[in-house]
Amino acid sequence: MRKRFSTLLLLAVFGIAIFGLNAYNKEPLYHSQSYIFGTLVDISIYGETDDRARLLSNQVLQDFQHLHKQLHAWKPITNNQPSELGKLNLAFSQSKKPVKVSPLLASMLADATALSVKSHGLFNPAIGHLISAWGFQRDEFSVVYIDNASIQALVKSNPRMTDITIENNIVYSNNPAVKLDLGGYAKGYALDMAADYLHQQQVKNALINIGGNIIAIGQHGDKPWRVGIQHPRQPTAIATLDLPDGWAIGTSGDYQRYFMRNGKRYCHIIDPRSGYPVQHTQAVTVLIPPQAPTDPQAGVLSDVASKPIFIETAENKSKVAAMLGIKNLMVIDQESNIFVTRDLAQKLHWGDKNVKFATLP
Amino acid sequence: MLNLLRSPKPLIQHLLIGDRILIISSILVILYLFHTLWSNEQAAKVQIRLGDTVYATYSLNQQRDIPVHGTMGTAVIHIAQGKARFAKSPCRNQYCVHQGWLTHAGQAAICLPNQISLELIGDSKPYDSLNY
Structure with a gap:
């Protein structure tokens, strides 16, 4: 009897040990995916219990949803109630009458204006009418037939961020052609917001991906977070790299939002100077280190900085990158030639070992 | 005895x-x-996500069509000999279908309008998240 008991006990101890070892071996990694901002939001949290990670991640998603409703460029909250940005755009088009906006929107507009000036107007969130004319202010795009004269008229109306004046949360526009579309800014802003929130909640390790723009907090266990960079023409990663704590990565590409007409690709990134979609570039990727607290943060820069570089012609891309302080840069042109700065080349692990690329200074 | x-x-x-x-x-x-x-996932599998939940995970060692009911309508995922792809989708632009076959672990195809995503899963993930 005693022997049998001891046998059972031994068995139980070993059994528990194995389950314990298994539980220990299971990574404390929480992963969630949701559809917000008309795109995929993917959150990984490492080192928290599943329950806490779920709560935190849900809070982040709720904040995103809130921001999305506030900033939506074309969808009203309900039938009669436009988003805060929608209301502002309506006011701009009607008169120069000042409009009171939330402190959040006022600070975003000031920040976006500064970045627009810094990029010599190539990052221009005021060209909502152009984006709309090309059919990209819709959840799904179809082939759009453009009337060149109307595009030229929109370009000539010259909407710029500097047309708007922001003071004590009061905003007005000197140009009725201004229509704000924060599509190239809001996701980056949301990344910084989420990173701030998770820091406040003492989360040590997380990776947040909003529609391809990613920011890292801490690392994945004992390794840095690793991200893949999408190949613009194949369903695979062209390269991977480690994303250190506080760094962000963003890509502007012609392969996510576009339509084809007569074998030509019309993507959602529009050159404000010509009014036409950019056709010389497939993708521009920027990698952003942590920024000084008073400057635009890494998330915002990862979203904004790739656009002017995407829009600018090949010979001027490096110049505009330098203007924006971007050192880690990859450009893939329409002929699939790859250009990488020396800084970024050292960090990339190519999917295809025989890849050919040119090094930018 | x-x-x-x-x-x-x-x-x-x-x-x-x-x-x-x-x-x-x-x-x-x-x-x-x-x-x-x-x-542990030894064999390569395809994970199908619908909205914010994992809809199902299938082995790639089979030939099979899987209908998935998304927010817009029914998409068909085709699995064949270690590969998977969107075969049909009710979305307008058909980006997901044009992505073609996914063959390696870590590859993914997303249909944003219909809120369905496919991801191939292997022994280890080549990266934690994808920049696009």
Whole structure:
């Protein structure tokens, strides 16, 4: 009897040990995916219990949803109630009458204006009418037939961020052609917001991906977070790299939002100077280190900085990158030639070992 | 001998210490193998996500069409010999279908309008998240 008991006990101890070892071996990694901002939001949290990670991640998603409703460029909250940005755009088009906006929107507009000036107007969130004319202010795009004269008229109306004046949360526009579309800014802003929130909640390790723009907090266990960079023409990663704590990565590409007409690709990134979609570039990727607290943060820069570089012609891309302080840069042109700065080349692990690329200074 | 098989009590009494160790250790080995081989994904699989939940995970070692009901309508995921793809989708732009076959672990195809995503899963993930 005693022997049998001891046998059972031994068995139980070993059994528990194995389950314990298994539980220990299971990574404390929480992963969630949701559809917000008309795109995929993917959150990984490492080192928290599943329950806490779920709560935190849900809070982040709720904040995103809130921001999305506030900033939506074309969808009203309900039938009669436009988003805060929608209301502002309506006011701009009607008169120069000042409009009171939330402190959040006022600070975003000031920040976006500064970045627009810094990029010599190539990052221009005021060209909502152009984006709309090309059919990209819709959840799904179809082939759009453009009337060149109307595009030229929109370009000539010259909407710029500097047309708007922001003071004590009061905003007005000197140009009725201004229509704000924060599509190239809001996701980056949301990344910084989420990173701030998770820091406040003492989360040590997380990776947040909003529609391809990613920011890292801490690392994945004992390794840095690793991200893949999408190949613009194949369903695979062209390269991977480690994303250190506080760094962000963003890509502007012609392969996510576009339509084809007569074998030509019309993507959602529009050159404000010509009014036409950019056709010389497939993708521009920027990698952003942590920024000084008073400057635009890494998330915002990862979203904004790739656009002017995407829009600018090949010979001027490096110049505009330098203007924006971007050192880690990859450009893939329409002929699939790859250009990488020396800084970024050292960090990339190519999917295809025989890849050919040119090094930018 | 037949007696021993009929009633278990004498069987246990007849076991020597070596037998006991052997039995326990074989049970342990089985438990261990079960846990390592069963819970880890050795074979390549495709994970289908619908909205914010994992809809299903299928082995790639089969030929099969899987209908998935998304927010817009029914998409068909085609699995064949280690590959998977969107075969049909109700979305307008058909980016997901044009992505074609996914063949390597870590590759993914997303249909934003219909809120369905496919991801190939292998032994280890080549990266934590994808920049696009």
